[in-house]
Amino acid sequence: MMLFTPDMAYYTEQIPRFVARNAANFDADEVSIGYEEVKSFTQLATIEDQITNGVILSREDMSRLDSAREKLTNSKLLRLSSSNPNNIEMIPLNTDKGTAVKQIQREQHVNAAHTFVFGDGMNDVGMMAEADLSVAMGNALPQVKKVANYVTDMNYNDGLALFLEKYFAAHPLVND
Secondary structure, three states, rough: OEEOOOOEEOOOOOOOOOHHHHHOOOOOOOOOOOEEEEHHHHHHHHHHHHOOOOEEEEOOOOOHHHHHHHHHHHHEEEEEEOOOOOOEEEEEOOOOOOHHHHHHHHOOOOOOHHHHEEHHHHHHHHHHHOEEEEEOOOOOOOHHHOOOOOOOOHHHHOOHHHHHHHHHHHOOOOOO
């Protein structure tokens, strides 16, 4: 499990390999996030009011992940989603990627008609509701494809680039 605050990433048992790999991609001067192992509930209680989101990963015992998902769902304390069958993503209630899209639209004075979003997981459905131009990747879950306005090719086939080229060929930009 990983839990995040604005300046720390807390993990249990061991830091996930993908996090350790990605840590090397950040310049220490630009990103000042630390990593610390959570070893007890007492320690967790000291940071609980700072936690903004978290993720539980399992690549081995899916029954443990399913059990955790069921318990978290029943608790009604967090919004759960997943970008992959082997994880549970946890964020505060009434918050999702759609919340972030709405905030960006407000700050940039952009409406839904001028917003593109692309996604492939259930965690992307909220943002798709906030944009008139929602695109599911070819590798997206069937439920995501059903919600999106468009479906393009898979990530590894440059689906995003292919969609944008085709879209803007059919809808050239016009100077107002």
